[in-house]
Amino acid sequence: MTAAHSARQILTSLHEVMASRTHAQAKLNQVVETIGEALDSEVCSIYLLREGMLELFATRGLNQAAVHVTRLGVGEGLTGTIAQNIETLNLAEAASHPEFQYRPETGEESFHSFAGVPIVRRERAIGVLTVQHADPRKYEEVEIEALQTVAMVLAELINNAALVDPEELDRLPEAHAGQEQLTGLKLVKGLAIGQAVFHQPRITIEQTVAEDTEAERERVYLAFDRMREQIDNMASQADFGVGGEHEQVLETYKMFAYDEGWSRRINEAIDSGLTAEAAIERVQQRTRMRMREISDPLLQDRMHDLEDLANRLIRIVSGQLGTAAQKGLAADSILVAKNLGPAELLEYDKRRLKGVVLEQGSLTAHVVIVARAMGIPVIGRVSNIRGKVREGDEMLVDGDAGIVSVRPSFGVREAFEARFTRSKEKKASYAKLRDVEPFTRDGERIQVMMNAGLRDDVGMLAMTGADGIGLYRTEFQFLVSAALPQRERQARLYRDVLEAAKGKKVIFRTVDIGGDKSLPYISSEIAKEDENPAMGWRALRLALEREGLMKAQARALLEGAAGRELNVMFPMVSEPWEFDAAKEVFEQQLAFLKSRKHKLPSVINYGVMLEVPSLAETLDLLLPKLSFISIGTNDLTQFLFAADRANPMLAERYDWVSPAILRFLRRVVQNCVGYPVDLGVCGEMGGRRLEALALLGIGIRRLSITPAGVGPIKELVRKVDTREIGDAMMGWLASPPENMRAALQAWAKEREIEVD
Incomplete structure (x- = not known):
């Protein structure tokens, strides 16, 4: 007899039993008789979860006096072990198992073999189905499979008959009931408290027995x-x-x-x-x-x-294909997913979404950039998070430490809430600096700008008091679109951004796609062969190849900035000729619009992202042509160290506060002396207080960072004497200490400058 045939026989009988008009206890009594007879088993018992204990509800073969008397804790005995681990046991000799417990009231001493399967509802064990036999033998695989199938149907029948309190479905077995602390990769800093919500909700199966x-x-x-x-x-x-x-x-x-x-x-x-x-x-x-x-x-x-x-x-x-975003978030939520795209994240209610925990994710993923702009902490690389968390579980997300606490204890939650309160108080104090200009103690005016990529981000200019937008990532419009955005739509976005900025400077970076930011509607045969996408056919390289793409964006930027100042920045320039080629595309479109009597920008400033180390070796050739340079520390760091930041093994291996990167940046600063070029740093490095202190020390005077970092960096700037930190940095870079970070921290602590 096959497992399918055996199970089908039992299911047919069970269907008739549960459809009868007898009361619940009578039904269960018939169920154990049916299963026992079908499997020729001397004992068949059903244990159900009641008030956190597994209670013997029905049995064939054991003492009837034990029904509703024998109770086992989850994890106690063989039955409790099955429920705790949601696993199957099949033993020729039950007493040989280390978790075996003898219950004399059941009269089970004469039975040697034992098999049990969990009765699972919504991935939780709500009971256990067991069979026993006098002979010491293991049950056949066909019998175990039939038991597992029957247990699955039994879960639905038990639920429909209300034999298990609905609250038991929301109460986890002991193995999953206590606090669990998980670690992952720090992707976006911050603290968050909320209920677990799965990006792709679990499907609850309501009908298990087929009619056809x-x-x-x-x-x-x-x-x-x-x-x-x-x-x-x-x-x-x-x-x-x-x-x-x-x-x-x-x-x-x-x-x-x-x-x-x-x-x-x-x-x-x-x-x-x-x-x-x-x-x-x-x-x-x-x-x-x-x-x-x-x-x-x-x-x-x-x-x-x-x-x-x-x-x-x-x-x-x-037919249940939607995500949790379509259903909406009912409370403060922590989103749990394997991975997310930027468009998927943007579908969620920003007021309710407090944090994100991913099984995958990397520092360079665009969803991380979007989350950082939204001020939502993100932790990635949390192994099997979806198997360790249940919908509705309370979660504490510590993006600063890369720690997720699931079902936290009272003490852990209390300590976390205290930190959370202090964090909110700090944010409130930073908000008071909105209208304060960031001058250093020795009178240097530092430009503190913000990064953006979404239309709604521009509103943060007024909220943070940032000096402008030092990096507007134009590719976000492409990443959240199903097809290539039309030129008119692009121009409308750029016009809206400039209007919302109300005269503050906005630097538009031309589209940075390709590599790990690929679009399904734009592909390159060369890109398909890239073994290292971060160093491949992307950004300006791809844009110069896709001439139509760059022409359309150039025209859109020129039209969108009509009557205003336009600042254009080209990403991933490796050699001066690439800048010349990109600028020529803009100049051609400018000439075309001029010939058609279109209104033009009042002034056009061109700049580059210094991300590729080779560009630093030819700056003398390029500087006379530039209005500004923004050092992109995220890509520059991985190129300098030959370390892919998307690789979790390398993500935190190399320190931004190290002689290698700081000496390189200091040399770039010195090479720009004497040229009327605005030099700044764009990226995560400038938004960290300790790293920002180091940048001020080597001569950087413009920082473009995430909106959430504007207040903290403004506060830092006002406590620093640039001459003092400059002298200290010169000494350290000439003769590096064993630990540059520790030296910088000690220097700041002596002057009561908070850098963490």
Whole structure:
């Protein structure tokens, strides 16, 4: 007899039992008799979770006097272990297991073999189904599979009959009830408190028993076709065509999507009488149980990929394809996801979204830049976060330390709230500096500007008192669009930004796409061969190749800035000729608009991002042509150290406050002396107080940072004497201390300058 046939026989009988008009206890009594007879098992028992304990609710073979008397804690005995670990046990000799406990009132001393499976509802064990036999033998695999299938249906029947208090579904087993502290990669600093919300909500299966097996099979076939089509479409997208990690992920997904063994197991589950959704979930439950037995991290990752695909398949077959953004956030929330795109993040209510925790994520991801602009802390690389958190769990996100506390204890929450309160008080004190100009103690006026990329970001100018927008990332409009934005739409955005800035300077960076910021509607055959996208066909390199793209943006910027000052900055310039070529595109479009009598910008200033170290060696050739230079510390750092910042092994290995980077930057500052060129730093380095102190010490006088950093940096500036820190930095760079960061911290502490 096959597992499917055995399970189907039991399910048919169970369906009749639960449809009868008898009371709940009578139904359970019939259920254990039905299962025991079908599996030729002398004992069959059902334990249900009541008030946090597993209570014997019905039994065939044990003493009836033990029903509603025998109770086990979650984690206690064999039954409690099954519930705690949500795992199956199959023992030839029950007493040989280290967790075995003998309960004399049950009269089970004459039974040797034991098998048990969890009864799971919404990924939580609400009970346990066990069978026992006098002979010391393991149950056959076919019998265990039948038990697992029956337990899945039993969960629905128990729920519908209200045999388990609904509150039990919201109460986690002991293994998942206490506080859990998880660590990850610090992506965006900050503190947040909220309830866990899954970006892709779990699907709750309401009907498990199929009425028409062939109709269910057809639904699964159609869902498989659609899922495979989606996976194949990914292969044609640029971001999955550049080799490396993405290609491996795609190949794994394709392998699982076309795996005949996986689809066969789902078909077998349908044969046993399950609906399409229940069949997928049944196979998924088996996968989860196997995952717990795997210690190899690589195999665990592959099993997580299969879990992702199963979730995708179940959403397709159930028709529940939306994300949590469509449903809306009901309370302060922490978003939990494998990964997110910038457009997906922007769909959420900013008032309710307090933090983000990702299984993947990197420092260079655009969603991180968007989150930083929104002031939302983000922690990435939190392994299996979706398996350790449940919807509605309270979460504390410490983006400063890269720590996530799940279901925190009272003491931990109290301490966190105290820090949170101090943080809010600091923010309030920074807000008071909005209209205060950032002069140093020795009278130097430092420009503190902000970075932006969204239309709504510009409103932060007035709120923070920033001197202007030192970096407007024009590519965000491209990243959140399904198709290439038309020139008129681009021009309208640039016009709106300049109007909202109300006369404050705005520096527009031309589109920086390609590499790890690929768009499905713009691809390059050369880019597809990039083994290191961060150093590949991207930014100005791609824009000069895609002449139509750059011409359209040049015209849009010129039209959008009509009658106003236009500041244009070209990203990732490696050699002077690239700047000349980019400027020529703008000059040609300017000549075209002039010939058509269009209104033109009142003045046009051209600048470059210094991100590629080679440009520093030819600055003398380029400086006479420039109005400004912005040093892009994020890319420059990874290029100087040959360290991909998207790699979690390297993300925090190299320090911005190190002689290598500071000497390089100091040399750039010195090379610009004597030229009427505005030199500044654009990037995360300038928004950190200790790093900003170092930059002031080497002669940087313009910082463009995230809006949240404007207040703290203004406060820092007003406490610093640039001559004093300049002298100190000259000494340190000439003869570096063993730990530059520690030396700078000690210097600041002596002068009561807070730098953390």
